[in-house]
Amino acid sequence: MNEDTHERRIVDQFTRWAERFAQLPIHAEAGAMARTIHACALRPGVEALDVACGPGILACAIAHQALHVTGVDITPAMITQAQARQRAEGLTNLAWRIGDAVALPFEDDVFDLVTTRYSLHHMKDPVSVLGEMKRVCRPAGRIVVIDATPSPATRVAYDEMERLRDPSHTCALDLEQIREIGRDFGLKEVVIDGYRLEAQLDALADASNLPALTAMFDSDIDAGRDRIGIGAWRSSTGIRFYFPISIVAWEI
Ligand SMILES: C[S@@+](CC[C@H](N)C(=O)[O-])C[C@H]1O[C@@H](n2cnc3c(N)ncnc32)[C@H](O)[C@@H]1O
Numbered sequence: 202m203n204e205d206t207h208e209r210r211i212v213d214q215f216t217r218w219a220e221r222f223a224q225l226p227i228h229a230e231a232g233a234m235a236r237t238i239h240a241c242a243l244r245p246g247v248e249a250l251d252v253a254c255g256p257g258i259l260a261c262a263i264a265h266q267a268l269h270v271t272g273v274d275i276t277p278a279m280i281t282q283a284q285a286r287q288r289a290e291g292l293t294n295l296a297w298r299i300g301d302a303v304a305l306p307f308e309d310d311v312f313d314l315v316t317t318r319y320s321l322h323h324m325k326d327p328v329s330v331l332g333e334m335k336r337v338c339r340p341a342g343r344i345v346v347i348d349a350t351p352s353p354a355t356r357v358a359y360d361e362m363e364r365l366r367d368p369s370h371t372c373a374l375d376l377e378q379i380r381e382i383g384r385d386f387g388l389k390e391v392v393i394d395g396y397r398l399e400a401q402l403d404a405l406a407d408a409s410n411l412p413a414l415t416a417m418f419d420s421d422i423d424a425g426r427d428r429i430g431i432g433a434w435r436s437s438t439g440i441r442f443y444f445p446i447s448i449v450a451w452e453i
Pocket residue numbers: 211212215228252253254255256257258259273274275276279300301302303317318319320323324
């Protein structure tokens with residue numbers, strides 16, 4: 202898979218999903234957002250950047266407490282959704298850019314806070330992404346990463362499930378791997394937190410890949426084991442599961 206192909210796959214996938222993604226309630230779930238905002242340690246005057254901002258859910262949440270927020274994403278259709286959210290929330294302190302997380306279109310040392318949520322698992326080179334986040338962050342600034350972190354024992358099955366659901370998935374990192382990237386960049390870890398993000402399978406899968414995913418979840422549930430590490434169960438509305446999400450914040 203060359204880089205162009207991967208980028209094309211990302212843009213194709215998220216162009217198709219943009220509207221549905223923007224409207225799914227779990228992406229703005231209040232408890233998860235509160236933990237994320239807490240990790241950002243917002244204070245007056247903060248200038249923030251949200252990398253791979255998608256439909257601007259986190260960027261807008263930060264903008265309510267910051268001086269200014271910029272959101273950058275590689276998928277133009279996601280930026281269109283972000284602009285609509287900004288208008289709906291009546292916010293004026295946001296700007297949006299189309300750009301690649303591995304070559305952020307910003308000077309060095311220009312933001313106090315740099316975040317990225319639910320994105321590292323789409324990246325071919327998450328280390329370079331964190332390197333770019335560090336480059337654009339001012340000294341004494343904060344970097345916050347939020348993503349699914351399966352346990353080392355479940356990572357292979359988790360990646361298999363995610364690639365079935367979403368062909369633009371590369372690999373999920375486990376929590377220790379994310380912490381290690383921060384250590385290698387000399388960042389000072391200040392927050393380790395997390396949450397389980399509960400979801401319904403058929404709300405997150407395309408009709409074309411739902412049968413294969415259902416078979417995979419069924420085999421976990423029927424065998425009474427949790428090979429995928431997402432605690433899948435059958436409810437009256439269909440198969441449900443949770444994403445194991447970690448929040449890691451560092452100071453430079
Ligand atoms: C699962 S969505 C998350 C969106 C948003 N961060 C959120 O938490 O709601 C992943 C986003 O990453 C973006 N993305 C993937 N690879 C990217 C890259 N190399 N540079 C910038 N954005 C990227 C996609 O376009 C998509 O909007």
